[in-house]
Amino acid sequence: MALTTPHILASKTPDPTWITDPSVCAVNRIEAHSDHHIYDPSGLPLRHSLDDSHGAWKASLTIHNDEFLKRIDHASAKRAQEALEELGGDIHKVRVPGHLQLDGLLKPQYVNQQYPWDGHEGITAPEIPQNNHVGIYARDFELTSRELQALENSSERIHLTFDGAAIAIYVWLNGQFIGYAEDSFTPSEFDITNALEDGTNTLVVACYEFTTAHWLEDQDYWRLHGLFRSVHMDIITAAHVEHINIHADFDSLTEIGILDGNIHIIRHCEDAISARLDVFDNAENLVVSHSYSVSESDTVKIHHDINSAHPWSAEDPYLYIMRVTLLDSSHNIVEIAEQKIGFRHFEIDPHDHVMKLNGKRIVFKGVNRHEFASDCGRALREEHMLWDIKFLKQHNINAVRTSHYPNQTRWYELCDEYGIYLIDETNLETHGSWTDAFGKVTAERAVPGSKMEWLNPVIDRAQSMFMRDRNHASVLIWSLGNESYGGDVFTKMSEYFHEVDTRPVHYEGTTWLRENDFVTDIESRMYAHADDIEKYLLGTSELGEPLKPYISCEYMHAMGNSVGDMKSYTDLEKYPLYQGGFIWDYSDQALEQQLADGSTRLTYGGDWYDRPSDYEFSGNGIVFADRTVTAKASEVKALYANVKIQPTLSGAIIANDNLFTSTSDYIFVARVLINGEEKWHKEYRFDIPAQNRSEVKVDWPSLNNFAHEEPVELVYELSQTLRDSNAWALKGFELSWGQLIVPVETTTSTKSLSSASAKATIVDDYWNLGLRTHDAEVLLSRQHGGPVSFKRLTQSDDMIIRRPQLTTWRALTDNDRGYQAGFTRAQWLAAGRFVRMIDQNFDINRNDSTLTGTYTFELANPSKTHVTVRWEVDSSARIHLTATYPGSDKEPSNPLAFGLEWMLPATYTHTRFYGYGPHETYNDRLNGAKLGIWETTIFDDVQPYLMPQETGNHEGTRYIELTDTHGHGIRVSAHGNNPSHAFAFSALPVSSAMLDEVQHQEELPPHTHTFLRLLGAQQGVGGDDSWGSPVHSSFEIDARKPVILDLDIDLL
Structure with missing residues (x-):
């Protein structure tokens, strides 16, 4: 089989047809080679960066035409400013590396599959658009003293490299055409020795927006152009390591590292050259040293076996340093080349x-x-x-x-x-x-x-x-x-x-x-x-x-x-x-x-x-x-963890999925949480070999140790943390964890956070029913379908701006929009937002000083499903809220959520909750969340997605406290503090409707109220794709089945 290799043209003059000829991809470009580092005899890099973000580079913009290259060929002999002035157009100071778009010369454009000219110019491959912008870069520079030496030394060369340029470039130096190159993402290197001058040098680069190369670069991405990676010059010494080809293999049975390959050396001198190969481990111990005489072929073949080699992997990225030193006939160092290598077999x-x-x-x-x-x-x-x-x-x-x-x-x-x-x-x-x-x-x-x-x-x-x-x-x-x-x-x-x-x-x-x-x-x-x-x-x-x-x-x-x-x-x-x-x-x-x-x-x-x-x-x-x-x-992070932890009543099962490393480098921290608060912790060391699973013992304390508590929920937690700091994290950084929620038999608590020494006063009036204690008041409306007031008598704020509204909707996510949930689920947007109250019943028990209002609503959907919302107020002004969706087999689709949305005064911005966190969670995205007590704000809970959408939800919530700066506010708890009644909530400075109505975060309205969503259920977010795959059915709300929101609400 004949190996297909690319063809690089040679030319002394630029040709405008190159941009329209797909077979032309490089002119005068040096063949690709390895990216090893080159140093002079003293260990200094032989590189001169031309990068600058402070004005050394200037650029202007023009449109390509047939005469353009002739004009730039002439102008490029002048200094940078003069060259750009001759070519015309506004001159900008630009950054290199950088983009013409981000320096104001072109407009950024984002397209996915379609080409950026689609609809503007009806072209087919390999044609290119007529409206083809060209960014003309220019800068002046002086040679370093070492480069001047190289210029005077006929056996040394100087190369110019563009590490990344989009989409294609023509290059001139001091009026001399240097070359042409495509491929935005690999280096374009040219020999510029003969064009350099002692004194000021001027580099001019024409960077094209479109060539045939664009047909090959249709990545789903912003279309950005310019010199976006480093531009630099390198001195090529009289003898130079041009290319290193190394295969650093590893035999896992013998633990031998096999170093195979060749080193290609180019020479611009007649002097005899020798090469010394040294390999050092990461402690700088010399493990290989060998000298070679460089033959006429200038290729040194190497083969060395390294006993007890330390293999490379992502778990243990052990690197050796391979150093190639070129020596002249007097054993003087000409050049040093270095390449880090890792022994591994894949x-x-x-x-x-x-x-x-x-x-x-x-x-x-x-x-x-x-x-x-x-x-x-x-x-x-x-x-x-x-x-x-x-x-x-x-x-x-x-x-x-x-x-x-x-x-x-x-x-x-x-x-x-x-x-x-x-x-x-x-x-x-x-x-x-x-x-x-x-x-x-x-x-x-x-x-x-x-x-x-x-x-x-x-x-x-x-x-x-x-x-x-x-x-x-x-x-x-x-x-x-x-x-x-x-x-x-x-x-x-x-x-x-x-x-x-x-x-x-x-x-x-x-x-x-x-x-x-x-x-x-x-x-x-x-x-x-x-x-x-x-x-x-x-x-x-x-x-x-x-x-x-x-x-x-x-x-x-x-x-x-x-x-x-x-x-x-x-x-x-x-x-x-x-x-x-x-x-x-x-x-x-x-x-x-x-x-x-x-x-x-x-x-x-x-x-x-x-x-x-x-x-x-x-x-x-x-x-x-x-x-x-x-x-x-x-x-x-949770699902990619290499160490999986499953706490048990007697310890934990730990699966070490690492390929090569044991768990000896970790500290395991055991914790006991009661009602979300840490009551005990202890550190452990477990040495579990790679690819092994082990049941370890943890001395979880007996519940009797916490006899003074009245626990509702007991959690055993075991975390994997770093024993020592390393290059990417500090000591104690947590990598994985597991939790076990231990059922504890307790009596359901109905104790109110408030207390009243006397019975409450109940007022049964024409428009409202009221219950008043010595320091709180609740009003249930006969007209508006729920409570219209809930407040402390000592505070001016009322917790209710408008009666809490039923919701069967959420702000659509990108995935929701992708599978057209706005169309297929549209009935649920109206169903909750435009309910009709069809019945209400009130029960007053003056003996117990309790007041109950039960409201029945008809959803605005074809099946006219009836939903009941019950507000039971006890003598301390605690509210027991029960909202029930009964389920219906007549619904053509499933709701996105079920619950209430409550508007509160804007001063209530601090959230403390016991549930899965600390970040937002959804029923299909819970593996990375811990059950615990977390604090946040309504502002921090808005994830700044590019397109505003559903955000800030917290699943499995046992209670949430929403307070102002003085600690006043409300506490919403699962009824009876029973985890089986856990709910979902979000507390945000904007409503779900507001999130649905705008296209950017900064378009959201100013914070005028706080919006608390209390949900019995919300469907998951999905993620298979964003153009048609719905949320998996197991994480949807089945419209045929009941959903109950069962909460206790207290004033704080």
Whole structure:
């Protein structure tokens, strides 16, 4: 089989036809190579950064035309400011790395599948739009003293590299054309030695918005352009390590590390060169040292066995330093090259088809990660990457798919160092070329398909990624791209990777073209439901016996309030061939925009008047775009935990799912909670080997130890915490936990928080019935269908602004909108909001000083279901509220919620509750929540989803106290303090109707009231996808069955 390799053109002059010729992807560009580090003899980097965010770079914008390159060819001989002035247009100071859009030259545009020109210009591949913007970058710079030496030394060269530029660039230096390059996400490197001058040098770059390359980069993402990664110059010494190809294998039986590969050296001198290879462990102990004479081929082949090698894994990311020192004939150091390596063996076992790392079955607990931050787009800084990787480790996430392009080199180094497994994905997505708005597939339109004019750029992208990233221990799998259908070009890509490397090849697109199935070593699907995946694993799918390991390359579409029933997927880990998945996705993609008052907001598609647009569909993260953590992340952390804990009455069952590490590095903290309050704790050490399950003893104290308590609920909790601080978290950081709720036989409590020494006064009047104690009053209305006043006589505030309203609705989530719940469930919006009172009964017991009002309402739905709401007020002004939905087999759909929405004065903003928290919870997203006592505010409980939607719900609530700054307010409890009557609530500064009516957080009205929702039930949030899959039926409210809200309400 002949290996397909890319073709790079050579030219001294720029050619405008390159942008319209799909076969041209690079001109004068140096071939891709590994991303090792290069140093001079003293250990200083041989690199000069041209990055700047303070005005050294300037840019203007123009529209491409046939004469443009001739004009820039002439202007580029001048200094930066003069060159831009000659070319015309407004001149801006811009940031490099950065984006033309974020510096005000172009408009940001977000589209998903459709191409950004759709509807504006009716073109087909490989045509490009006529309205084609070009950002012209220019800057002046001086050479460093070391670069001047290199310039004077005929045996040294200087290279210029653009680590990332979208979508294609033409480059000039001092009026000399340097080269042309496409592929936004891998380096474009040029030899600029002959164009450099002693003194001021001027670099000019024409950055194109559209070329044929855009057909290959249709990622679901903001379309952002410019020099968005580092620009730098590197000195290439007389003898230079150009490329390192290392295979650091590990034999798990013998514990031998096998270092195989070759080092390619280029020379610009006649002097004899030798190379010394040194390998150091992470304590800087020398474990290998060997010298080589460099032959005429300039390729040094290496092979070394390292006994008792320390293997690399995400659990224990142990790295060695490989150092290559080049020496001249006098044994003077010419150059030092360094590459960190990790010894590991990764394969698909040919016997059982299971992916294994160092002999152990691996499960990817992954996320898809776009490079993105709200303040800089994809021009990430190291601070963003460090935050991200620490977050991943803290949340038990062990894998990332670099969706859908190679990431910055620094990210791979951090994944090596911190321990994250990577699927490294080729910069290729062409979704809009073969589907339309209705999902219709037109195979003959697919790019690249089997169209050989696309082979060169596609293979170039594959090779550029592979050559740069091949030495990283974290890279376990190569991916051919994303959502690009199939065809002969993918066959060539797959053949390329299999020829040059041993790692498995992944591609999901073959699900659309099963005859192309052989290109992928892994069965990979997007958004397949758990039951469909199980069919594949059991061999009952249309594919028959499973012969490939399975991963969900995208699942759990985390758009808005989502990630419901993720457990149905992680439960599949019991099948050996199910090897995990990658949540879509890690972070919302939303851009900061400054408003007229100086504040900022997070924007989504369409907010920049970008058309076409796919609007808020970019908001799919488990963290928000500004790196605020969402409540969804806790569910992920719990279900991805490697150590699973199940407390028992005598101790706990601990399952250590780690592949290689025991639990000896953890402290286990046992706690006893009574009614949510911690009463006892103790630390334990358990040494459970990897891949083992053990029942351990915990000395839970007897309930008699707390005889002074009157417990309603006893909780045993055991947490896994770090014994020592490490690179990503401090000592004591909690990684996983388990709780056991222990039933305790108690007498149901009806004790009021208030007390009255005398009987209450009851007033039976024409419009209202009132009950008054020495310090409180309740009014039940004969006209309005419920209480209209509930207050302390010593306070001016009344707890009721308007009579609490029935609700059978919630603000729609993104997932709700995706499966058109607004249409299919519309009856429930009206049903609760527009009820009609059809009956009321009042009971006065003057002996016990109690007053009861029972109101019957007819729901505004076709079946006219009757709902009763009963308000029983005792002599202390405590209210016992019972709201009953009786169930009806006549309903065509299920309600989204059932309960009451209560409007209170705006001063009541502090929430203290006993239930599942501390964050918002839903009935299908409870695994990451603990039962305990939590405090928050009505403002903090609004999750800032890009599109406002249902938020702030708390499931399994035993009581909630809503108070003002003085501690006055109300307490709502499960009736009789009985956990079986636990309820759901939210307390927010806005109503559910307000959330439904706006499209951005800043459009919500000012806080004028506090809105308390008390629910007997609310359906889950779902998460299979956001375009048609409903909430799983087990987490819906079955309209045929009764729902009862049974509460006690006290004044505080």
